[in-house]
Amino acid sequence: xxxxxxxxxxxxxxxxxxxxxxxxxLSSETLVVSxxxxxxxxxxNPAQVRKDLSYFGEFGVRGIGYGVRDLLTEIKxxxxxxxxxxxxxxxxxxxxMALVQHENFSKRGxxxxxxxxxxxxxVGAPLTNGLTIRALKEIPSLIxxxxxxxxxxxxxxxxxxxxxxxxxxxxxxxxLNCSPIHIRQQESCLVENVDFTVNLDNLAYHLGKKDKPRVx
Amino acid sequence: xxxxxxxxxxxxxxxxxxxxxxxxxLSSETLVVSxxxxxxxxxxNPAQVRKDLSYFGEFGVRGIGYGVRDLLTEIKxxxxxxxxxxxxxxxxxxxxMALVQHENFSKRGxxxxxxxxxxxxxVGAPLTNGLTIRALKEIPSLIxxxxxxxxxxxxxxxxxxxxxxxxxxxxxxxxLNCSPIHIRQQESCLVENVDFTVNLDNLAYHLGKKDKPRVx
Numbered sequence: 001x002x003x004x005x006x007x008x009x010x011x012x013x014x015x016x017x018x019x020x021x022x023x024x025x026l027s028s029e030t031l032v033v034s035x036x037x038x039x040x041x042x043x044x045n046p047a048q049v050r051k052d053l054s055y056f057g058e059f060g061v062r063g064i065g066y067g068v069r070d071l072l073t074e075i076k077x078x079x080x081x082x083x084x085x086x087x088x089x090x091x092x093x094x095x096x097m098a099l100v101q102h103e104n105f106s107k108r109g110x111x112x113x114x115x116x117x118x119x120x121x122x123v124g125a126p127l128t129n130g131l132t133i134r135a136l137k138e139i140p141s142l143i144x145x146x147x148x149x150x151x152x153x154x155x156x157x158x159x160x161x162x163x164x165x166x167x168x169x170x171x172x173x174x175x176l177n178c179s180p181i182h183i184r185q186q187e188s189c190l191v192e193n194v195d196f197t198v199n200l201d202n203l204a205y206h207l208g209k210k211d212k213p214r215v216x
Numbered sequence: 217x218x219x220x221x222x223x224x225x226x227x228x229x230x231x232x233x234x235x236x237x238x239x240x241x242l243s244s245e246t247l248v249v250s251x252x253x254x255x256x257x258x259x260x261n262p263a264q265v266r267k268d269l270s271y272f273g274e275f276g277v278r279g280i281g282y283g284v285r286d287l288l289t290e291i292k293x294x295x296x297x298x299x300x301x302x303x304x305x306x307x308x309x310x311x312x313m314a315l316v317q318h319e320n321f322s323k324r325g326x327x328x329x330x331x332x333x334x335x336x337x338x339v340g341a342p343l344t345n346g347l348t349i350r351a352l353k354e355i356p357s358l359i360x361x362x363x364x365x366x367x368x369x370x371x372x373x374x375x376x377x378x379x380x381x382x383x384x385x386x387x388x389x390x391x392l393n394c395s396p397i398h399i400r401q402q403e404s405c406l407v408e409n410v411d412f413t414v415n416l417d418n419l420a421y422h423l424g425k426k427d428k429p430r431v432x
Contacts, residue, residue, distance in 0.1 A: 008226075009418060010224075010226045012417070012418050012421050013414050013417075013418055015417075016413070016414045016417035016418065017411075017414060020398060043401055078421065079417045079420055079421050079424070080420045080421060080423065080424025081417055081420055085416070085420055093314065094310045094311070094313040094314035094317065095310070095311075095314035097310040098309070098310035098311035098314055099412070101310065102396060102412065103373065103396050104396050104411075104412070104413050105412070105413065105416075108413045108416070108417075110413065110416050149423065150416070150419060150420075150423075157319065173423055174419040174420075174422070174423055176412065176415055176416060176419065178412075180318060180319050180320050182236060185259055190419055190422055190423065192415045192416075192418060192419050194412065194415055195233075195320075196315070196318065196320070196321070196392065196394075196410065197232070197320050197321065197324045197326065198229050198232045198233060199392055199408045199410055200301070200321075200324070200326050200366065200392060200408075201228070201229075201231075201232035201295045201297055201324075202225060202228050202229055202232065202408060203366060203390040203392065203406055203408050204295055204296045204297055204301055204366075204390075205228050205294065205295050205296060206390070206406055207296065207365065207366075207389050207390055207406065208295070208296025
């Protein structure tokens with residue numbers, strides 16, 4: 001599935017980041033925030049904030065700032081995070097258990113409604129969130145029955161692609177892949193690969209440059 | 217610590233992504249790759265590949281492509297991933313255990329040399345990678361003694377900021393934060409926050425747009 005080429009994914013990701021400090025400001029009853037303040041809280045520059053938000057129409061008042069509540073409401077509409085998303089987890093090793101227990105998911109509207117594991121020894125085991133681990137062969141029926149929209153893959157490398165194919169065939173519209181390998185984009189299903197080594201490469205690049213300046 | 221504003225972080229992250237298929241091409245003895253092919257393998261557009269690589273000087277031959285081995289060597293130099301980085305993990309719950317066992321870290325030169333946990337009941341326990349869990353109070357001495365450069369935080373939300381402050385004070389130059397909260401940038405230490413809900417927000421945005429096209 002192709003993504004809209006007009007709005008960069010980096011913009012979408014920053015828009016999502018902007019919502020974190022806005023939630024804190026709202027709960028501390030701050031009414032207005034300037035692009036400078038929001039930029040500082042998110043560690044980007046103010047021009048970037050203004051440019052990112054301008055993709056989605058006119059927000060804010062020149063010289064005053066953005067209304068915190070209005071901006072947050074708009075961002076949630078843009079990100080379609082003003083609703084609940086029904087998710088499946090596949091793979092209940094350490095990574096899968098960490099994801100199921102992750103406090104931010106349900107807080108932000110991402111709810112696990114079913115859990116699968118390839119290991120027959122784990123099938124039937126209860127999870128702390130009230131779910132019971134199901135077998136992979138139940139993927140086709142349960143994804144449809146429970147109206148799962150997003151599949152989260154936390155299996156070992158060797159199983160990830162086959163699981164992604166099963167999820168896509170069952171009607172899952174998007175996959176967050178937290179396995180150690182990158183999986184292929186599916187025709188009918190968006191794939192987002194989580195890769196910690198990309199974050200580490202980014203840090204290493206900045207550290208390396210600090211130690212020994214490169215001549216371009 | 218401030219990052220170099222000239223080369224966008226998104227470019228650094230894509231450069232890191234480009235290295236994945238290049239490694240596969242190298243192991244299958246492919247000598248040359250076009251920007252079109254590399255772009256296809258990484259799901260970006262070819263102009264993006266050429267623009268990203270142009271930040272770092274002249275690569276490739278017009279009409280032919282890039283030498284796979286040379287390009288990979290250059291990327292590793294750019295990312296300073298042609299060396300080993302010594303890392304500490306703090307927090308050995310499910311997330312920490314998943315990270316310690318993650319096969320891609322050591323493969324890409326990121327090696328855990330020490331592990332800490334705030335829970336006194338876990339201190340002294342052996343890990344599968346041969347390390348033994350140490351107490352937080354040993355952070356100041358062990359970070360220096362073992363020449364740790366990067367700290368990976370996988371504690372619970374409430375402990376993450378204090379752990380980041382301890383790591384930075386002990387001389388850690390960069391932090392990969394995998395805890396559920398964002399931690400503040402440190403004066404002497406780069407911080408990269410891993411936030412799965414940003415990836416989910418990105419998927420939700422694209423799914424939501426598909427269901428109900430937004431008028432800009």
